[in-house]
Amino acid sequence: MTITIALPSKGRIKDGTVEIFERAGLSIASIGNDRSYRGRVEGIDGIEIAYLSASEIARELASGAVDFGVTGEDLVREGMPGVDDKVEFCARLGFGQADVVVAVPEIWLDVETMADLGDVATDFRARHGRRLAIATKYWRLTQQFFSRQHGIQLYRIVESLGATEGAPAAGQADIIVDITSTGSTLKANHLKVLGDGVILKSEACLVRARKPAHDADPRVAQIISAVQTALQRADG
Amino acid sequence: MPLTDMPDFAPDLLDEFSRRRTVRVNTPVIQPAEPFLDMAGEDLRRRIFLTESETGESLCLRPEFTIPVCLRHIETATGTPKRYSYLGEVFRQRREGSHEFYQAGIEDLGETDIASADARLIGDAVGILSRLLPGRSLTLTLGDQAVFEAVVKALGLPLGWQKRLIHAFGDRGHLDALLERLARPQPVAGLDPEIAALLASGNEAELVAQIDRTMETTGYSTNASRSPLEIARRLQEKLTLAETRLDGSALLLLREFLTLSLPLSEASAALAGFADAACLKLGPALAQFDARLAALANAGLDLSAMTYRAAFGRPLDYYTGLVFEVTEAGASAVLAGGGRFDRLLTLLGAKDRIPAVGFALWLDRIETARAPK
Numbered sequence: 001m002t003i004t005i006a007l008p009s010k011g012r013i014k015d016g017t018v019e020i021f022e023r024a025g026l027s028i029a030s031i032g033n034d035r036s037y038r039g040r041v042e043g044i045d046g047i048e049i050a051y052l053s054a055s056e057i058a059r060e061l062a063s064g065a066v067d068f069g070v071t072g073e074d075l076v077r078e079g080m081p082g083v084d085d086k087v088e089f090c091a092r093l094g095f096g097q098a099d100v101v102v103a104v105p106e107i108w109l110d111v112e113t114m115a116d117l118g119d120v121a122t123d124f125r126a127r128h129g130r131r132l133a134i135a136t137k138y139w140r141l142t143q144q145f146f147s148r149q150h151g152i153q154l155y156r157i158v159e160s161l162g163a164t165e166g167a168p169a170a171g172q173a174d175i176i177v178d179i180t181s182t183g184s185t186l187k188a189n190h191l192k193v194l195g196d197g198v199i200l201k202s203e204a205c206l207v208r209a210r211k212p213a214h215d216a217d218p219r220v221a222q223i224i225s226a227v228q229t230a231l232q233r234a235d236g
Numbered sequence: 237m238p239l240t241d242m243p244d245f246a247p248d249l250l251d252e253f254s255r256r257r258t259v260r261v262n263t264p265v266i267q268p269a270e271p272f273l274d275m276a277g278e279d280l281r282r283r284i285f286l287t288e289s290e291t292g293e294s295l296c297l298r299p300e301f302t303i304p305v306c307l308r309h310i311e312t313a314t315g316t317p318k319r320y321s322y323l324g325e326v327f328r329q330r331r332e333g334s335h336e337f338y339q340a341g342i343e344d345l346g347e348t349d350i351a352s353a354d355a356r357l358i359g360d361a362v363g364i365l366s367r368l369l370p371g372r373s374l375t376l377t378l379g380d381q382a383v384f385e386a387v388v389k390a391l392g393l394p395l396g397w398q399k400r401l402i403h404a405f406g407d408r409g410h411l412d413a414l415l416e417r418l419a420r421p422q423p424v425a426g427l428d429p430e431i432a433a434l435l436a437s438g439n440e441a442e443l444v445a446q447i448d449r450t451m452e453t454t455g456y457s458t459n460a461s462r463s464p465l466e467i468a469r470r471l472q473e474k475l476t477l478a479e480t481r482l483d484g485s486a487l488l489l490l491r492e493f494l495t496l497s498l499p500l501s502e503a504s505a506a507l508a509g510f511a512d513a514a515c516l517k518l519g520p521a522l523a524q525f526d527a528r529l530a531a532l533a534n535a536g537l538d539l540s541a542m543t544y545r546a547a548f549g550r551p552l553d554y555y556t557g558l559v560f561e562v563t564e565a566g567a568s569a570v571l572a573g574g575g576r577f578d579r580l581l582t583l584l585g586a587k588d589r590i591p592a593v594g595f596a597l598w599l600d601r602i603e604t605a606r607a608p609k
Contacts, residue, residue: 081282105456105460106450106454107447107450107451107454107456107460107467108462108467109427109428109431109447109467109471110467110470110471110474112424112426115417116474118400118403119396119399119400119470119474120462120470122399122400122403122553123399125553125583127462127466128461128462130274131274139278139281140282142278143278143279143281143282146278147277147278147279150410151404151407151409151410151413151551153276153277153278153279153551153552154277154553155277155278156273156274156278157278157281168456168459169454169455169456169458169459170459171458171459171461174461174462190454190455190456195426
């Protein structure tokens with residue numbers, strides 16, 4: 001069996017991952033030329049590297065098309081239902097940190113918590129003739145957090161694929177659910193994160209698709225323990 | 237591949253529907269998604285099949301019949317009262333069972349005699365199920381949003397707290413969290429000192445003006461949904477609500493109420509006893525509850541075989557009174573579920589308030605129950 005590891009094809013996450021794999025004794029060599037999107041791990045047979053976009057990695061993990069992937073936890077959790085049955089988060093890699101948060105206009109002086117937001121959402125239709133609108137690309141995470149954790153049902157999601165922080169001022173939505181690392185874009189757009197509005201503290205993770213064939217394959221455990229050991233050494 | 241044929245007992249169903257003087261309606265399978273998400277909330281999104289028209293309109297495969305039947309009623313404007321019946325396929329994403337299956341049901345719109353409409357509808361659901369499942373013992377569980385609302389109001393809580401509790405009815409986790417907050421109020425923290433001073437002085441006009449100025453300078457005014465006045469008012473209300481504490485005995489009463497579960501034949505006496513012991517005036521809600529029971533008894537239904545469960549409700553804002561579900565005795569699969577939704581038609585755009593009550597039958601589950609064991 002060939003084990004496929006999907007890695008991000010560009011950016012800081014790619015560089016960080018290659019470096020950790022290097023320290024873990026899993027040096028990656030490109031197949032063909034340097035710009036090729038295929039690679040292999042030197043010294044271990046049958047391990048293939050596929051460079052994909054970060055959001056595709058989540059999808060390929062969900063379908064089991066790849067065995068391992070490195071991508072943001074936010075994308076994995078957003079990308080599939082019943083995530084913990086389908087994949088295993090093997091290691092948190094210590095970079096690509098960002099929080100998925102609920103942010104509301106700063107001027108909503110009366111809204112500091114999810115409970116406040118629940119009150120506002122309950123009354124919203126009566127006051128404004130429509131439901132409270134949330135701009136986000138994270139509809140699954142939003143819905144789990146609002147409905148299941150906070151009992152808030154009455155809102156509408158407005159899909160937003162970019163510049164989400166601008167949606168409230170532009171009148172496309174009332175509040176947002178988005179990813180933030182420093183909070184500076186939120187601040188620049190006069191938004192504030194609710195006190196209990198952090199949905200997920202995400203970072204780049206090594207993720208394994210749960211497949212029965214993995215149990216009998218020593219290379220699977222080898223990859224996981226090599227990465228975990230390299231991370232522990234870096235911590236210590 | 238599961239079969240998607242109409243169940244073989246469909247003719248019996250249609251016969252029942254016509255005997256019960258309903259008008260059968262059909263609605264398109266492809267529906268605008270907006271009303272479903274708007275009414276039932278975003279939780280529905282992962283459970284329906286969504287698609288888009290070429291022009292970007294959000295469409296879905298019919299996930300249920302109540303909303304399409306009500307929309308059709310509003311559009312055709314044929315007046316009330318009307319009793320509609322339907323039988324057709326619905327489409328839902330489910331972890332278990334097929335994604336497409338048949339539902340049938342009755343929607344009773346515009347009958348102003350609430351108690352007898354409720355009783356007739358329960359009689360319809362039970363009567364039809366008894367015909368489809370002859371000789372089987374059925375269990376009916378009944379709840380009443382209006383009784384819970386009356387209890388909450390009678391406790392003398394501020395309006396804001398009443399709304400919170402009523403909104404959470406049917407969602408036990410959320411309700412418990414609210415009761416916990418009522419037991420241990422937390423003061424509002426982190427207010428800007430300037431704003432806190434304005435609030436303390438009671439100078440609402442200046443508070444509103446200040447919020448307005450900030451909105452202007454941050455470029456938020458143009459498209460602001462919530463006005464400065466709305467924000468200022470809710471801020472004041474929030475401070476009041478944060479100080480509200482429900483004393484131990486009232487909290488105990490509310491919790492005790494929510495644990496009530498007993499045969500429907502004993503429910504009237506139990507509720508009256510509860511109201512007396514707690515010195516709560518539940519007047520109209522209890523009268524309505526009793527009137528419904530009387531109408532059920534008149535219709536020849538056996539109240540001792542039905543259960544009243546005080547905490548049984550649906551956390552959606554258009555349900556207003558009766559909720560019920562029917563299972564086979566000792567089984568968990570809901571064969572019929574229904575309730576009163578007096579607010580739905582207005583929310584969907586009806587000009588007049590139209591009282592409405594209805595139920596849906598899960599035909600795939602009924603088919604399973606009919607199969608020889």
